[in-house]
Amino acid sequence: MSIVFIVAVIACFYMAWNIGANDVANAMGTSVGSKAITLKQAVLIAAVFEFAGSVLVGAKVTQTISKGIVDPAFFGDNTVVFVYGMLLALIASGIWLQLATYFGWPVSTTHSIVGAVVGFGVAAGGAKYVKWDKIAGIASSWIISPIFGAVIAFMVFKIIEKLILERDNPIRRAKKVTPYLVFATVFILILSFIYEGLKNLKLDLGVVEVTLIAVGIAVVVALLSSISIKKIDETKSDNEYKTVENIFKYLQIMTACYVAFAHGANDVANAIGPLAGIVNVMATNTIASTSGVPLWILTLGGVGIVVGIATWGYKVIGTIGEKITEITPTRGFSAEFATATTVLMASKMGMPISTTHTLVGAVIGVALGRGLAALNVKVVKDIFASWIITIPFTAVLTVILYNICDLFLF
Amino acid sequence: MSGIKDLFPKSPFSNMLEHIDKVSQCIDKLELLFNELKAKNYDKVELLANDIVKLEEEADTIKDMIRKNITKNIMIPVDKGELLAILTAQDGIADVCEDIARLFTLRKMEIPDELQSAYQDLVDAILNSSKKAVAAVRDLGDLFEVGFKGPEVEKVTKIFDELEASEKAADEKGLEFTRKILALEGKESPVAIFMWLRIIKVMGDLANISEKLSNRFRLLLN
Numbered sequence: 001m002s003i004v005f006i007v008a009v010i011a012c013f014y015m016a017w018n019i020g021a022n023d024v025a026n027a028m029g030t031s032v033g034s035k036a037i038t039l040k041q042a043v044l045i046a047a048v049f050e051f052a053g054s055v056l057v058g059a060k061v062t063q064t065i066s067k068g069i070v071d072p073a074f075f076g077d078n079t080v081v082f083v084y085g086m087l088l089a090l091i092a093s094g095i096w097l098q099l100a101t102y103f104g105w106p107v108s109t110t111h112s113i114v115g116a117v118v119g120f121g122v123a124a125g126g127a128k129y130v131k132w133d134k135i136a137g138i139a140s141s142w143i144i145s146p147i148f149g150a151v152i153a154f155m156v157f158k159i160i161e162k163l164i165l166e167r168d169n170p171i172r173r174a175k176k177v178t179p180y181l182v183f184a185t186v187f188i189l190i191l192s193f194i195y196e197g198l199k200n201l202k203l204d205l206g207v208v209e210v211t212l213i214a215v216g217i218a219v220v221v222a223l224l225s226s227i228s229i230k231k232i233d234e235t236k237s238d239n240e241y242k243t244v245e246n247i248f249k250y251l252q253i254m255t256a257c258y259v260a261f262a263h264g265a266n267d268v269a270n271a272i273g274p275l276a277g278i279v280n281v282m283a284t285n286t287i288a289s290t291s292g293v294p295l296w297i298l299t300l301g302g303v304g305i306v307v308g309i310a311t312w313g314y315k316v317i318g319t320i321g322e323k324i325t326e327i328t329p330t331r332g333f334s335a336e337f338a339t340a341t342t343v344l345m346a347s348k349m350g351m352p353i354s355t356t357h358t359l360v361g362a363v364i365g366v367a368l369g370r371g372l373a374a375l376n377v378k379v380v381k382d383i384f385a386s387w388i389i390t391i392p393f394t395a396v397l398t399v400i401l402y403n404i405c406d407l408f409l410f
Numbered sequence: 411m412s413g414i415k416d417l418f419p420k421s422p423f424s425n426m427l428e429h430i431d432k433v434s435q436c437i438d439k440l441e442l443l444f445n446e447l448k449a450k451n452y453d454k455v456e457l458l459a460n461d462i463v464k465l466e467e468e469a470d471t472i473k474d475m476i477r478k479n480i481t482k483n484i485m486i487p488v489d490k491g492e493l494l495a496i497l498t499a500q501d502g503i504a505d506v507c508e509d510i511a512r513l514f515t516l517r518k519m520e521i522p523d524e525l526q527s528a529y530q531d532l533v534d535a536i537l538n539s540s541k542k543a544v545a546a547v548r549d550l551g552d553l554f555e556v557g558f559k560g561p562e563v564e565k566v567t568k569i570f571d572e573l574e575a576s577e578k579a580a581d582e583k584g585l586e587f588t589r590k591i592l593a594l595e596g597k598e599s600p601v602a603i604f605m606w607l608r609i610i611k612v613m614g615d616l617a618n619i620s621e622k623l624s625n626r627f628r629l630l631l632n
Contacts, residue, residue, distance in 0.1 A: 166556045167560060241552060324414070324417065367485055373422065374486055383414065
């Protein structure tokens, strides 16, 4: 059994590495492209906040993957089957991602692992081993999340437009409105940090305390921001919109952190979900359906992602950042705020969703608000279509691997 | 399949600004040409005309590229047809500059003394309208930034009102010039009169196409 465990740990680390190497870039790209942050800053922000998101908020989604789709209880005493199955799902998912990386396809790590786990469930015991109601919930979250991203991004951009851009003195308006935007972003971020987030660090706080802390910190940061932008020259000039955009660069630094945090919270599960399931089963040697996710597994996932960013991901972020230069800070802020909020909400609900799809949805929201100069609709279709190939591929691959294993081992 | 790096093609507005730069240079060269003609420096007129021809070609290249890029795969914040109509009009300005310049190279035209002020009035009116058209297009970037609403719209609307006033003035000055030219029947060579009539018409076209641009542009601002 211990060999299986070691292989599982390696496979899990590899998946986490892959998320850091390829997926994170989609989350950070818009901030680098608009020149709100440099590549170095992006890597630093990603490393810190992806890790924080993974460890502090990643448990719920992890549990969905580790036991929400294929319930280990179905296997009774047959723990070996469950363990191998999860391992194979992990491996199949990793193979698909490696292929996709090689060919440059923007596939979702979330779809990969969900497809693979479903494949395992079906292979092991037929359709009855899969919790189809959970799958239905996950599938609908895949449809809802880009729509949510679009709606929120549209609203945020319209607010910026109405309150700042289409007014007489946009710079003065920007100085007035920015602290409120700062408050909103910091509030949601801190709230997600500490509400249920510190359970793993054994700090459980009630709703009231949490809200008060979040409000308090957000107010302080908002006040600091309003002080630091007080000195900006309000005189109307030819460059006034440039000044407004420059103010929003600082806001976009915040949303970059926010997106990285949300992404880590939702996607770490794609790497550690199977491992958590395996460890849970092996530890008790029975199949118990309740327990949290051990801290070391969350940390392993977080570290894997950071290593992925540091060794490969920075290149991808750089490439994307160079090409996405048409997006300005006001637009980038709107899209990122919407994406991060949606992904974080999904994470709190334990729903594994695709950050990239949500981001594309948010971008479409901005485009529908007439905020984007040009959007390539064909690329949007390609990105949204990728799950149609991903899920069957990983599911079938897992089924194949499982049957091979079945022949030789069981 | 491509990644999110290909989500955002180049902004059509920046391309429009590149194009209008070429158009603006055509207008500037034309302004110099009008002055050199007054001073009877026909060599300089020839040189400036060649410059304008070259600039118009460069504008055409940019125009073709813009047309190629606005495919059905791309989503832009304004009506594609309207944007391309504005592009056609602004390219038309460069075309008319070229036509005017070419006409002046066909024959060493001399401005009769009694017509000097009529000539200058017409020149001023048509240059004014075309420069206003350039100024309006140059505001496209800011208009997009603010979502085509608010004070920027008022700013551009004002430019168009002034443009339309200039176009009316150009019509009147063109008519006046024509009358004065025809009054010289018998005194001036018939070929000169004939050429002037053609030149006056094409000069008037410069103001007309500028007004066409403002009409199409206004549709973006609703």
